[in-house]
Amino acid sequence: MAMAVFRREGRRLLPSIAARPIAAIRSPLSSSDQEEGLLGLRSISTQVVRNRMKSVKNIQKITKAMKMVAASKLRAVQGRAENSRGLWQPFTALLGDNPSIDVKKSVVVTLSSDKGLCGGINSTVVKVSRALYKLNSGPEKEVQFVIVGEKAKAIMFRDSKNDIVLSVTELNKNPLNYAQVSVLADDILKNVEFDALRIVYNKFHSVVAFLPTVSTVLSPEIIEKESEIGGKLGELDSYEIEGxxxxxxxxxxxxxxQFSCVMFNAVLENACSEMGARMSAMDSSSRNAGEMLDRLTLTYNRTRQASITTELIEIISGASALEAAK
Amino acid sequence: MASTAAVPFWRAAGMTYITYSNICANLVRNCLKEPHRAEALTREKVHFSLSKWADGKAQKPVLRSDAPAV
Structure with a gap:
């Protein structure tokens, strides 16, 4: 089958062969046909390699362009993510972060991207969310998922589709802003019952480092209960309340x-990590494409040279045979 | 909760603090002078689609778009 394809290609490539009667090519028994087959095959393999090189080159162009796009988007979103950190820090100072709190109704908010080709950031958040599910589920305890982004939805759908209460997509259509995220936070608050919201996202550290992070937002009842017990939240009573x-x-x-602020920061951090991850993924894939291209070029040149050498030998030996016959 | 006082009017209307603060923020944005006002209003665009899940299936997504602080 493959040989037939090669021969057909060879005919197109070498019109001199194609001009010969097809019947001769079809019968592989005669020696002259075999030679033709080999000849066709030899030049055909360079043709295949050339096509392959072209496609690799095109892929490399695409990945390079994607890397550029991700880099410029990253720059825009990075500043805003860093600025938004000021939003949740006062809350953590006031209410503390209680990732280990033991409550009846947990809601895990998993943040992921809508688009792929961004390394492992979506699978890490899903892994962390599953771990949280295992940690917090138990008798009389309930864990539900709120999923932001297409990718985590696709992964979570496989094994925990019965625990999903809400899914949100197309968040990144406009540049992320607080109004949008707060409407989203509002919708989430209205649709789920919770004692603790655990937001899972990738915190942006640098272009190559993202930490899967959990931020916990407690419901007011739980905060009140905790503050009665004491500890960090016990200091709440020392605040005076005006009005x-x-x-x-x-x-x-x-x-x-707090929830809307933490969500805002988390969404921004996650978008930032997505862009960073896409950048490094695209960088390594264009590097791989470059390596592949080098290898292919080497093979291509080697075959080309080999075929030239063989042809030269054929011509020379033919000429010397004629000379000897004279 | 030891609250016996009347709840704020906006919570009685079924709003959360987020909605309330968004409406307030939008009012402030509308008070800006013209070039800044249009800029601030275009910046705060809302767009996402939300779907509720029941019995392990997503229901029809609801599109929330361009309606800041409904």
Whole structure:
């Protein structure tokens, strides 16, 4: 089969062969046909390699372009992610971060990207979310998932589709902004019941380092309960409350606002990590394409030279045979 | 909760603090002078699609788009 394809290609390549009667090529028994087959095959293999080189070169162009795009997007989103860190830091100073808190109803908010080709960032958040699920599930305890982004949805759908309550996609269509994320946070708050929200995302450290991170947002009731026990949250009572609001109301407002702020930061950090991961993934794939291209060029030149050498030998030996016959 | 005082009017209307603060923020944005106002309003565009899940299946997604602080 392959030989037939080669021969057909060879005919197109070498019109001198194609001009010969097809019947001769079809019968592989005669010696002259075999020679033709070999000849065709020899030049054909360079043709195949040449096509392969062309496609590798095109792929390399694409990956290079993707890397450039990711780099420029990264620069835009990185500044905003770093600025948004100021939003959650006061909350952590005030309410603390309690990743190990033991509550009945946990909701894991998994943040991922809509598009692929960005390394392992989506699979790490999914892994962490699953670990959180295992840690927090148990008798009389419930864990549910809220999934942001197409990729984590596709992975989580396979094994935990019964625990998903909400999924959100197309978040990245406009540049990320607070209004958008807060509407999203609002929708999540309205649709799930929780004692603790655990937001899983990739925190951006540098272009090559992303830490899968969990931020915990507690519900006001849990904060109140914890503050009665004491510890970090016990200091809440030392704050004076102005106006006619009670501690419970203040805590509820705070928890809601904390969630939207933490979400905002998490979404930005995740977008930032996505771009960084895509950049390094595309960088290594264009490097790989370059290596492959080098190897292919070497093979191509080697075959070409070999065929030239053989032809030369054929011509010379033919000429000397004629000379000897004279 | 030891609250006996009336809840704030916006919470009585079924809003969360986030919605309330968004409406306030939007009011402030509308108070800006013209070149800044248009810029601030175009910056805060909302677009995402949200789908609820039931029985392990996604239901029809709801598109939330270009409606800051409904």
């Amino acid at each position: 006619g609001e009670t501690k419970g109301e203040i805590l509820q407002n705070l928890a809601e606002f």
